[in-house]
Amino acid sequence: MSDPKKIKRVVLAYSGGLDTSIILKWLQTTYGCEVVTFTADLGQGEELEPARQKALLLGIKPEHIFIEDLREEFVRDYVFPMFRANAQYEGLYLLGTAIARPLIAKKQIEIARKVGADAVAHGATGKGNDQVRFELAYYALEPDIKVIAPWREWDLTSRTALLNFAEQNQIPIAKDKRGDAPFSVDANLLHVSSEGKVLEDPAQDVPDYVYSRTVNPEDAPDKPTFIEIEFKSGDPVAVDGEALSPAALLTHLNALGRVNGIGRLDLVENRFVGMKSRGMYETPGGTILLAAHRGIEQVTLDRGAAHLKDELMPKYAELIYNGFWFSPEREMLQALIDKSQEFVTGKVRLKLYKGSVGVVGRSSPYSLYDQDLVTFEDGAVAYDHQDAAGFIKLNALRLRTLARRKSKAKAK
């Protein structure tokens, strides 16, 4: 815990909800410091103006309330670069929460510099990954910033204690927040994640009411939807012929994914802080995007490039999951990945149907697929069958030497 007397002004990542409102008040009363709020629209699907009203109500100066629409920046500078890598943590998770944290942290630091704040604060708990992600980003951008993590510091360790604190401090409590939430949610334009409480037993199904961003596949249309996504140098730029900004494009894919029940994931994952946790993710647009990006890479990416990317992907995904977005090694891997995307340009057709998405066609002006080369037909050019014999012979050479040693060794 930082020395309370020493903090003068703190920039809080503020959602306007009950928990961060309690934090806001707790910062004022415990640290006696001025609180600056930062509320971002990352596509979580909530109005931001109520956050402003609530902040004013809690005594924040108007000039200390920062509200910003980050959706385009989020998708363009964070989501899309990550999708160039086909990143999936532990083989499956599309990193929807992890990728949002560095951007929020960066904005908090920028505001701290602007308003001369000496500290930043976040509402992440002490057992999760998000505290790590926020704080690694803070420190990487402003090494001497003070960080306040109320959930690790205070004694409001039960729902009752929290509500009491809220009441004592005139923080309005919405009726539906009186009771204990049956699970905890994080949302942005890329995904919704849910965890805790009713989800804690990994042997039990995720209850239907947990899902909020996708229909149940059983309720999706009985006919498939076919779409076409166009890519330019690794990033999607249009859907069904309509050019769209990054955030608009992801929003559109989310809508397509939602109705077709695409992108649900029930996962037990390994947290950076050392334990396993069970979560449920809905990433409708992202799931479509991953399939599409792999599809366009199939015809435009060279084997050497593709395999190198595949080998490094798990490390890249782990870095983002663990909160090392602003680290030299993530930036080095990004340089490698971006280098590969110059010609990842073209169109992918996909079939969306009751929970699944699959590529059904791809084409590119820069395609490396060469029908003449691969065809079974006569008259194909540029390939001499005898070359294959030599190729195999030299690849086999060391294996033959090994086999000879083996039989010599056995004979002994």
Place this chain on the structure above:
Amino acid sequence: MSDPKKIKRVVLAYSGGLDTSIILKWLQTTYGCEVVTFTADLGQGEELEPARQKALLLGIKPEHIFIEDLREEFVRDYVFPMFRANAQYEGLYLLGTAIARPLIAKKQIEIARKVGADAVAHGATGKGNDQVRFELAYYALEPDIKVIAPWREWDLTSRTALLNFAEQNQIPIAKDKRGDAPFSVDANLLHVSSEGKVLEDPAQDVPDYVYSRTVNPEDAPDKPTFIEIEFKSGDPVAVDGEALSPAALLTHLNALGRVNGIGRLDLVENRFVGMKSRGMYETPGGTILLAAHRGIEQVTLDRGAAHLKDELMPKYAELIYNGFWFSPEREMLQALIDKSQEFVTGKVRLKLYKGSVGVVGRSSPYSLYDQDLVTFEDGAVAYDHQDAAGFIKLNALRLRTLARRKSKAKAK
């Protein structure tokens, strides 16, 4: 091409179909050598006795006709070890063709030793991966064996030439083989693959008639099917409470996958011989198995083990794809993977529905998931929130040092 005069006896991988029958006769006439046939049941779904009859008809001595049911060995010693690694080539392909080749090659070598043959032959073409897989395995097991690859040697380079050769040599031609096949197929218990001809344009959808092992997801039942797979030390041992042998288990999963339209993959992949090709794969049981294995690993595999496996998987998959099953590096990786599977034991529940498969629950007597550790609730043990603060601080230390350098560098 080997010197015709020098080959005395050759073991041919013989399916009983037209193409390998032509090869059989071509070997007899070109090399003037004795042909020994080997026909394996790998679960491709064809009767084997007709192959015996045909071989006899083509003049093979009864004691030189070898027919073997390899299904259990195939699944137990090849498919399951590979699935322990969650192997997917280029992120998607479950390696159904690649994993069958080493076993066939191994059997051919064993028979060659038994009958004193000095050569082996296969029916793979000169542009594909299979020639490499067969021959690398041959050489790795018997370094001085002679290898005959008729498709790289003969001048029967058109359908017409092949049929003429068949007629001249009294090889029976089934009516449906007169015309040119619209695509080429490989099948075994793990999968069916199709490629060539009508599939050669990667922008065009796979025609419906190409699929043979799965129903169209649109035609699958409107209600989901829930199943439970039990694992023991990394391998599946039972489905829905019924213990099954490896081949029986995979056969059962295939049936479940088939009716639910699971496991179709339209892929453009990079061949080892250097070009891209477009294929269609159906791997119903394998697709279910991969999801299930990942599911049970989620609760039983430690993070360090899991991430190491994930990082090495692409290389492992590439080795199998390229035909290096019998190589020291594949065996080294297998030792690493197998070492991790001791406690990968427990049950996974899955939902199968119209083309998709997802884990909905997992449990294990050796679970590493610790509800007490992860819960948001009070009273959880064994975790001090202050530890997280220290953990973050030390992880941030180098990033803070970097940030200080950066600002110093800018100031210059």
Place this chain on the structure above:
Amino acid sequence: MSDPKKIKRVVLAYSGGLDTSIILKWLQTTYGCEVVTFTADLGQGEELEPARQKALLLGIKPEHIFIEDLREEFVRDYVFPMFRANAQYEGLYLLGTAIARPLIAKKQIEIARKVGADAVAHGATGKGNDQVRFELAYYALEPDIKVIAPWREWDLTSRTALLNFAEQNQIPIAKDKRGDAPFSVDANLLHVSSEGKVLEDPAQDVPDYVYSRTVNPEDAPDKPTFIEIEFKSGDPVAVDGEALSPAALLTHLNALGRVNGIGRLDLVENRFVGMKSRGMYETPGGTILLAAHRGIEQVTLDRGAAHLKDELMPKYAELIYNGFWFSPEREMLQALIDKSQEFVTGKVRLKLYKGSVGVVGRSSPYSLYDQDLVTFEDGAVAYDHQDAAGFIKLNALRLRTLARRKSKAKAK
């Protein structure tokens, strides 16, 4: 800090020196608990009996004083397995300190079980790697053990405070320990390391008096020494024809290295706890051993195996450096490495001369080197030059396709 009232009996890694004697007394006075001492001979070159006398003097019960010669176990089960991997941290460091910690920790835990102790303690400081290595090993072997790390807990933060505490508690202080040591030392059979104080400026030369295990190369003999090391399945078993136990062999190589000035390393390295530190290492025998092991692998290890080992070595070395010896991922990598060593058998001749060591010859009954294959001479067998043409052509295929795309793209 653990709750003092709750610790009953603690097993201390005790060297008999001033610092661990102060710790011993501090544990008794602060925790009011019984102290059990463990003193190990890892080849650090000090008598152990004085440690027994000192422990008795400080009130430890005779049956609670454990002294053990671990040299053979250390070299056989820790040093040699690590050298099978050619492990070097950050390209240079032979991990002499890191590899000793897990063994000491393991013995402490074994003694704790034997004497019913509920805690263990070590004398590593709060800024170093050793605290991590000790404690990760403790927890991995006995998850509920209590760990006391006095250097992180007490207020004896200056030399003066330490000496005062010693005097107040009748701990004998050797005269040469009155003053502040000019650097800090760790030693065992594999190496001596020095760091701190006079070594802290990485721009300044290491002073001559810091070296203790090797002569200055300038003072080494003017004639080279030639030796021959014999390996069996990856481990050295004899030097110059004399079979030696693991510890005896390493001791012998140390002597050879010492007189020839071999194995000095001046290094700035990255600690796991986040900062850079400068150290000086002397690893005479280990430096010879690494060269020799690489030498015998050159003729006995297949390329695929060798390259896989080389790619994974940095990760393996990092795991040991960071203290993860008893982790699943280290054990998985060890399984992979050990799998490769079956035929790493044979003899290596080396030249030792004034600070450098080099392989000058190697031979093996299992050599994969094939003079017939490689020779420029006529008549060589088993290699058809035309195979090379095919090999190159297929390796070039994808590069040619890429080149064609590039010129097409430019033309646009």
Place this chain on the structure above:
Amino acid sequence: MSDPKKIKRVVLAYSGGLDTSIILKWLQTTYGCEVVTFTADLGQGEELEPARQKALLLGIKPEHIFIEDLREEFVRDYVFPMFRANAQYEGLYLLGTAIARPLIAKKQIEIARKVGADAVAHGATGKGNDQVRFELAYYALEPDIKVIAPWREWDLTSRTALLNFAEQNQIPIAKDKRGDAPFSVDANLLHVSSEGKVLEDPAQDVPDYVYSRTVNPEDAPDKPTFIEIEFKSGDPVAVDGEALSPAALLTHLNALGRVNGIGRLDLVENRFVGMKSRGMYETPGGTILLAAHRGIEQVTLDRGAAHLKDELMPKYAELIYNGFWFSPEREMLQALIDKSQEFVTGKVRLKLYKGSVGVVGRSSPYSLYDQDLVTFEDGAVAYDHQDAAGFIKLNALRLRTLARRKSKAKAK
């Protein structure tokens, strides 16, 4: 073999020596084509003008004789980028031959475009790596170029046959070329390599007369030489305070290395074409440079960046060794490596002595080494010992969970 009638003009990598002169004439007589010669100064230490005279004598048109000094380009664009990666093939080899081939190939292709040649030719043999390196580079730069590799095509397979051909074609034969060379040599500014004949038995010492670029360490000065190398963004720019161009700098380091007997390597390596070969390398300047570059990275490179580089180095080195300099994957890795070098700036002091080189000091305006952080002394800032406790606890969490499972499993 290409169709002789179809080749009109070929660009030959021509050294002016006997072998490439024979090739020149053989191309004229066998292919009946016009030969264009390209002779490059890569620092091999031979006069180039005699090559011009010889080419004229053999009937090459003056405008078809190309001679170029490539030393600066070689070091600046090939050697230095490679040294940024600390590249060593199979742990030891500094890739001196491999790194020169792509540049020669590139120049041949440029000349082929200029003079309208349809083919290129080189003098590399059919068993080595160089044929692969030349040809992969040719094809990557000019996919439809024809490649002639005389050593794979002709029947001049004995020394006698070659000399007879030379005599029949009036090719002058130097007296010392009459007999068979006792080994084969490749040289450029980075290294000299020798292999074949007297070096073919890997158990036998390299004879003294094979070395040409370094004195025997025993004959080197009895006093060490101390030098200082300055780096800027990863590349060396000055030695002992004197700014030098890339080639001048390497030349200077070669001289320093030569007199001190530095950079000899006796190696058995794995060729890309599948067999092991034994070679002897002398890389005096490069050996010094590698030590120095590692030294400056030690204080300027972050741990995350350094470890990522170390993990990828073996793959990068393998790509260069195998001839894939002009491949997307090498370029991607280069982008990653170069990204890390921005602050690799500063000075390294080294001690050169009788065959060995070691860093004795390093300093940088961008040093990440922080004496305040690492010191044992009181009053150090920015590090709270309790953070270490938390750091260890969370790193241990998963290991403790594993240990609990283990004892539970045993209890069963």
